[in-house]
Amino acid sequence: MKVKKKLIRRTDRDYSQGLRRGYQFAFLLMNVWLGGQFYLWVRHYETAGQTAYVGRPAGVEGWLPIAGMMNLKYFLSTGRVPELHPAAMFLLVTFVAMAFLFRKAFCSWLCPVGTLSEYLGKLGRKLFGRNFLLARWVDIPLRGLKYLLLGFFVWAVSSMSAKAIAAFMQSPYGIVADVKMLNFFRFIGLTGLMVVGVLAVASVLVQNFWCRYLCPYGALLGISSVFSPVHSARG
Numbered sequence: 001m002k003v004k005k006k007l008i009r010r011t012d013r014d015y016s017q018g019l020r021r022g023y024q025f026a027f028l029l030m031n032v033w034l035g036g037q038f039y040l041w042v043r044h045y046e047t048a049g050q051t052a053y054v055g056r057p058a059g060v061e062g063w064l065p066i067a068g069m070m071n072l073k074y075f076l077s078t079g080r081v082p083e084l085h086p087a088a089m090f091l092l093v094t095f096v097a098m099a100f101l102f103r104k105a106f107c108s109w110l111c112p113v114g115t116l117s118e119y120l121g122k123l124g125r126k127l128f129g130r131n132f133l134l135a136r137w138v139d140i141p142l143r144g145l146k147y148l149l150l151g152f153f154v155w156a157v158s159s160m161s162a163k164a165i166a167a168f169m170q171s172p173y174g175i176v177a178d179v180k181m182l183n184f185f186r187f188i189g190l191t192g193l194m195v196v197g198v199l200a201v202a203s204v205l206v207q208n209f210w211c212r213y214l215c216p217y218g219a220l221l222g223i224s225s226v227f228s229p230v231h232s233a234r235g
Contacts, residue, residue: 020108024115031112034059035182042179060178061088065217067177068092069157070165077162084169085177099221103228107211107218114211114218120200121207131207142213150216 040054061067068088075081075089082089098106107114124131134142160168168174184192202209211218 023109024118027110028112028115030059038178038182039186042182058087059091060181061085062091062095063181064088064177065092066153066157067169067174069153070160070169073157073160074162074165074169082166082169084175095217095221096224099224100228101230103225103230106221111211111218113215114208117203117208117210120203124204124207127204132205134206146214146216146219149214150219153216 034057037054037057038060040051041056043051044053064085065088067085068091071082071085071089072092095106108118121131133139157165173180188196199210199214206212
């Protein structure tokens with residue numbers, strides 16, 4: 001008795017990875033645009049109005065997670081939305097809520113640093129045919145570093161009173177914290193270049209080196225995702 005084998009044509013192709021890459025690059029380009037807009041806004045005041053005025057994009061405050069934590073503490077303590085860098089607080093809460101609801105969605109779909117780290121890892125696989133794995137006795141302690149960094153920031157912010165937070169935010173440094181962030185990259189020194197270079201090379205060799213070992217933001221989102229009602233997620 002012959003059994004005829006039927007060829008089953010697959011119609012349930014998985015488009016999620018292509019969609020994820022689309023979101024990654026769209027969000028990366030959006031951050032580049034935000035950075036460009038913010039640079040033009042800063043240049044307008046640096047040149048005493050000689051360059052065209054461009055409105056300050058509030059989205060740049062997504063790069064100020066510590067200010068976001070401080071403003072969240074201020075809001076919880078006073079019930080008032082802070083006047084300086086309020087978007088940092090709202091974006092922090094949004095990303096934490098996203099991690100709670102969708103686990104790795106922010107890190108693997110939206111985070112521009114995560115995107116760059118992922119593609120540096122892909123570059124490493126093309127160059128060496130693989131990514132390297134650290135020995136277990138090195139890997140496990142290093143994984144704790146981002147939680148130690150997160151713990152330090154949480155301790156520092158939680159120990160500040162609402163009055164102290166307001167005073168810091170209204171200090172000369174707090175007012176221009178976003179400009180300081182921009183200028184770090186505009187006028188990066190040799191030490192900064194060396195650190196960025198080491199992290200880039202490490203990300204080529206070890207997949208997601210920064211995210212895996214050093215990112216305190218990722219540690220916070222990882223803790224939030226532990227309590228997520230979603231039990232599994234593709235990233």
